[in-house]
Amino acid sequence: MDIPSSLVQKAVDEIAQLPGIGRRSALRIVLHLLRQPKDFSARLSNAVATLREQIRYCITCHNISDAKQCNICASPMRERNTICVVEDIRDVMAIESTGQFKGLYHVLGGKIAPMEGVGPQQLSIDALIKRVEQENIDEIIFALSSTMEGDTTNYYIFKKLSVFELHFSAISRGIGVGDELEYADELTLGRSISQRIPFEISMKN
């Protein structure tokens, strides 16, 4: 499809590079922008520009933050001896919204994925080791996704931290609460059985 305006073509090209947006959706977005008042585009453009220019990360846990330290790390209400290791800030938000975790986080910024050129140096693993060295940490909870890259990353960090006296745990995998067993995939159901937990614990909410 030929676009008869180089401005529109350029905007479509840029927008179509975003994840989950194809060229057709990009064109739809551009036409929407053209129909809105000028300050709609100005605000969008400005939000995107300042986002990348001025974004700040918590110096402790690498979560996004408005201040030097994020609200979680700065809070006196959190248990400071437990660190939950996650891939990105969406995972922090997801776990926070459960209200079940009172400890601190460490955001790696991805997983070790040699095929995509992501090695341990691209992740905030050294910063995690430094935290364990300097702070009084008892437990590391791994909450990475259960893929090969996630498992590799968990194992790499585990090896690095095994010189310290720490408890290591991982979030449990299994059938979702309320899900029917017959529709679960075999791998998940298999894990649910092999990694079964004491009945009294299963009754806790």
Place this chain on the structure above:
Amino acid sequence: MDIPSSLVQKAVDEIAQLPGIGRRSALRIVLHLLRQPKDFSARLSNAVATLREQIRYCITCHNISDAKQCNICASPMRERNTICVVEDIRDVMAIESTGQFKGLYHVLGGKIAPMEGVGPQQLSIDALIKRVEQENIDEIIFALSSTMEGDTTNYYIFKKLSVFELHFSAISRGIGVGDELEYADELTLGRSISQRIPFEISMKN
């Protein structure tokens, strides 16, 4: 879900206002932007800003254009006595990609939709009337979508232009080429029968 950075919050708010993008996709896009080099965001921001600031429309047919007049209106190869009336520039691109139309276009910029506050004054209908007055037009082809708003708009324009000596036509509706009859909706199949065409014409590609 609470976002612990006002910059990210603002960017998500703006991006989630775009058509077809929810808050979850907006957050995914923002995280993608944060992972890319700075000039990726700068280029996107720039493309969005200049798009709306510098966009030009063809003074004749209201299609988007880099010059005062679009390539189609300026081309000596087009038949200048036929105008195809469409809603927006995507329709021009779609019809152009068929290679079946050699006339000119007129882009209305929408349909008459009183419920959404769109009246004839918001569309380029007066400009179309002026073209018919001033140029040597023989035929008007309606290619709006076959909704109530589309039909209303067609009829409004038809009434306005009926004082001129013109042929009026509309693009044909029916079962798509290659589609099975049994899966077609009744309305479309009904129209295919009631608006049937001479067999010799149907054999033309």
